[in-house]
Amino acid sequence: MAKVYLSLGTNIGDRLENLREAVNLLTEKVDIGKVSSVYETEPWGFEEQDRFLNIALSGETDLNPIELLDFTQSIEGAMKRVKTVRYGPRVIDVDILLYEGVEMDTERLTIPHARIMERAFVLVPLKEIAGDDAIPGQSISGLLEKIGSEGVICFREAPWRG
Ligand SMILES: Nc1ncnc2c1ncn2[C@@H]1O[C@H](COP(=O)(O)OP(=O)(O)OP(=O)(O)O)[C@@H](O)[C@H]1O
Numbered sequence: 616m617a618k619v620y621l622s623l624g625t626n627i628g629d630r631l632e633n634l635r636e637a638v639n640l641l642t643e644k645v646d647i648g649k650v651s652s653v654y655e656t657e658p659w660g661f662e663e664q665d666r667f668l669n670i671a672l673s674g675e676t677d678l679n680p681i682e683l684l685d686f687t688q689s690i691e692g693a694m695k696r697v698k699t700v701r702y703g704p705r706v707i708d709v710d711i712l713l714y715e716g717v718e719m720d721t722e723r724l725t726i727p728h729a730r731i732m733e734r735a736f737v738l739v740p741l742k743e744i745a746g747d748d749a750i751p752g753q754s755i756s757g758l759l760e761k762i763g764s765e766g767v768i769c770f771r772e773a774p775w776r777g
């Protein structure tokens with residue numbers, strides 16, 4: 616079993632229900648460990664859209680990284696995510712942040728996720744469940760000092776379960 620950290624985000628429809636449904640679907644192949652509080656976050660990357668709810672979670676899985684991506688993408692498909700603009704609105708987005716012992720950069724999959732370090736909506740929930748040094752060679756607090764964490768508001772406190 617490998618330890619993984621995932622980030623979930625949603626800004627369409629019943630956002631809490633979307634998070635619940637995605638966490639429930641994930642349990643089929645990921646033993647869920649810690650789940651962060653739910654954070655309401657200002658849209659990043661493409662501003663003309665509604666606020667997101669974001670969480671981070673840890674888990675253990677027998678899937679290898681590509682199998683895990685296939686699985687998370689099947690969940691996005693099952694929840695009828697339709698691709699629109701880059702960084703645009705979505706029913707659910709499941710990103711693989713970290714996969715124990717793996718660093719890779721291929722066309723389909725980059726681990727650690729390429730944009731972790733720029734996104735407070737990822738770093739704040741990740742720090743809550745994993746501590747300051749979850750990202751190899753980085754201090755999450757140091758990264759947050761650089762980019763700031765305005766617009767990331769705790770919406771519902773942990774423990775949060777689907
Ligand atoms: N660590 C990763 N987790 C999830 N997807 C990844 C990862 N690394 C690369 N990808 C690739 O990124 C592609 C685009 O993902 P997606 O459609 O969610 O983009 P986005 O949400 O607009 O942007 P972002 O990837 O920055 O969240 C996916 O098809 C997948 O192959």
Ligand SMILES: Nc1nc2c(c(=O)[nH]1)N=C(CO)CN2
Pocket residue numbers: 623624625656657658659660661667668669701702703708736
């Ligand atoms: N606050 C916030 N902004 C985003 C999010 C997200 O989950 N939260 N996901 C995106 C997908 O690339 C783009 N922008």
